[in-house]
Amino acid sequence: MAATVRGGSLSAAAVTEAALERIARLNPVLNAFTDVTADRARAEAADLDARIAAGADPGPLAGVPVAVKNLFDIRGLPTRAGSLINRERPPAGADAVLLQRLARAGAVLVGGLNMGEYAYDFTGENAHDGACRNPHDPARMAGGSSSGCGAATAAGLAPLSLGSDTNGSIRVPSSLCGIFGLKPTYGRLTRHGSFPFCDSLDHLGPFARSARDLALAYDVLQGPAEGDHACAGRPVEPVSPMLETGLEGLRIAVAGGYFSRGGLPEAHDAVERAAQALGTDRVVELPGAELGRAAAYIITNAESSAFHLDRLRTRAGDFDPDTRDRFLAGALLPAAWYVQAQRVRRWYHEQVMALFREVDVLLAPATPCTAPLVGQKTMVLDGREMPVRPHLGLFTQPISCIGLPVCAVPMALPGALPIGIQVIAAPWREGRCLMVAAELERLGLARAPLAEPAEV
Numbered sequence: 001m002a003a004t005v006r007g008g009s010l011s012a013a014a015v016t017e018a019a020l021e022r023i024a025r026l027n028p029v030l031n032a033f034t035d036v037t038a039d040r041a042r043a044e045a046a047d048l049d050a051r052i053a054a055g056a057d058p059g060p061l062a063g064v065p066v067a068v069k070n071l072f073d074i075r076g077l078p079t080r081a082g083s084l085i086n087r088e089r090p091p092a093g094a095d096a097v098l099l100q101r102l103a104r105a106g107a108v109l110v111g112g113l114n115m116g117e118y119a120y121d122f123t124g125e126n127a128h129d130g131a132c133r134n135p136h137d138p139a140r141m142a143g144g145s146s147s148g149c150g151a152a153t154a155a156g157l158a159p160l161s162l163g164s165d166t167n168g169s170i171r172v173p174s175s176l177c178g179i180f181g182l183k184p185t186y187g188r189l190t191r192h193g194s195f196p197f198c199d200s201l202d203h204l205g206p207f208a209r210s211a212r213d214l215a216l217a218y219d220v221l222q223g224p225a226e227g228d229h230a231c232a233g234r235p236v237e238p239v240s241p242m243l244e245t246g247l248e249g250l251r252i253a254v255a256g257g258y259f260s261r262g263g264l265p266e267a268h269d270a271v272e273r274a275a276q277a278l279g280t281d282r283v284v285e286l287p288g289a290e291l292g293r294a295a296a297y298i299i300t301n302a303e304s305s306a307f308h309l310d311r312l313r314t315r316a317g318d319f320d321p322d323t324r325d326r327f328l329a330g331a332l333l334p335a336a337w338y339v340q341a342q343r344v345r346r347w348y349h350e351q352v353m354a355l356f357r358e359v360d361v362l363l364a365p366a367t368p369c370t371a372p373l374v375g376q377k378t379m380v381l382d383g384r385e386m387p388v389r390p391h392l393g394l395f396t397q398p399i400s401c402i403g404l405p406v407c408a409v410p411m412a413l414p415g416a417l418p419i420g421i422q423v424i425a426a427p428w429r430e431g432r433c434l435m436v437a438a439e440l441e442r443l444g445l446a447r448a449p450l451a452e453p454a455e456v
Helices: 002-007 012-030 038-053 097-104 147-154 171-177 211-221 240-244 265-278 289-307 309-318 321-331 335-355 430-442
Strands: 033-036 065-069 108-113 137-141 160-165 180-183 203-208 252-255 361-365 378-381 384-387 406-410 420-425
Touching: 002 038, 012 033, 012 038, 012 065, 012 108, 033 147, 038 108, 065 097, 065 147, 097 108, 097 160, 097 211, 108 147, 147 160, 147 171, 147 203, 160 180, 160 211, 171 180, 171 406, 171 420, 180 211, 180 430, 203 211, 211 240, 211 406, 211 430, 240 430, 252 265, 265 361, 265 420, 265 430, 289 309, 289 321, 289 335, 309 321, 361 430, 406 430, 420 430
Parallel strands: 065 108, 065 160, 252 361
Antiparallel strands: 033 108, 160 203, 180 203, 180 406, 361 420, 378 384, 406 420
16 A cells, blocks of 8 residues: 555545545444544645655655554544543643654554553443444454454554553454554553553554554654653664564474463464464473463552542542443552562563573464454353453463563454464564564465455
8 A cells, every 4th residue: 555655656645535435434333433533634645645746755654544542642632541531631732652653654544443441451342432343243342452453454444553452452352353463572662642551561552454564563663762661762673674584493382381271272273273384383381371460460450540549539430330340449459469469470571581592482372262242241261151351361461461572463264253373472572473473474374354344
């Protein structure tokens, strides 16, 4: 798309109008967008076409429609973060830094996307804006909390989108909607201009329908920035060129133990097919993964509840009841639990870093199942009935706890509902994750077909 616009055979205005038409036609089915920025998109496209006509370089994402989870600041709109309360905030005076970087690369913003309230969700069901629906089957969940990102990108409403991931909110919707998603290393991409959830676990990252598009977006998003104390400020390290190289010498293993149980057969089959295609039969165990997940639960609950404490005291009735109950529980956690969770987190990090001296990349399931039905409350895993909302993150939470980079890769068989795997690497090794994703795509195993939901 960008190459066509850069080459002048298609205008940015024409691409934008096509995207806006598709949004108007399919969003009533999917409920992916909460804000469509049509006037802004048309103005940006016109400006881009004028620059191209004047001989200026329009950037690597020239004319590409993008959308962002509505916890990113969008100039002129209140940053709602999926909540009712935040709609009373004054409009943002500037775009989030990552959105600014996309715009500088030539991308055209088409809107803000639905999400779970305050990002505390894996289902995509929002009490205020309604459920975001899966474009492969609108009766099913899109996953959360970056639900609109999963649905909009899978259905071609925005070929690139930006979301956040605290415990799996990029990887879960990527898996359930059948697209690629990247959760970079904690601190790799600035969060400046986004509404926080859990400070020590929040990551921002892109969604796309190919590994190459994902790498291109990630390259554009990189760079140091002020305004986020956790941002590592590392220089840009382009990963797109790495996708042209092979995997020779890359030590790939399957995450066993905790990650080999608990999911339905399709989740583990996806990992097995990837391992076979990549020529690895090595299985390793992430020591302490279950403890890591427990620590992530407590840290998330305690930090997010502290952040929302004033709102809980004064506006409790305006929360989504499911979200409110978890925040209230977090407000009552003993401080000793939080301290112990941080100790466990440090110990677990040390164990996994030792493992990465022996392997370069790990393969694991992304979700324990394909998308549940909208409104479904429980599911059966390992013969036990379990609540859907927390356990869609069964395999993602242990990785979030220690901030590792992960690429979610869609691995569904033709005719089946989407399901993905996680490709996990050591900190700052996003390139390795994307190299493996690109190889699986080249081999024909990883695929993100355009979803065509039936219209209303």
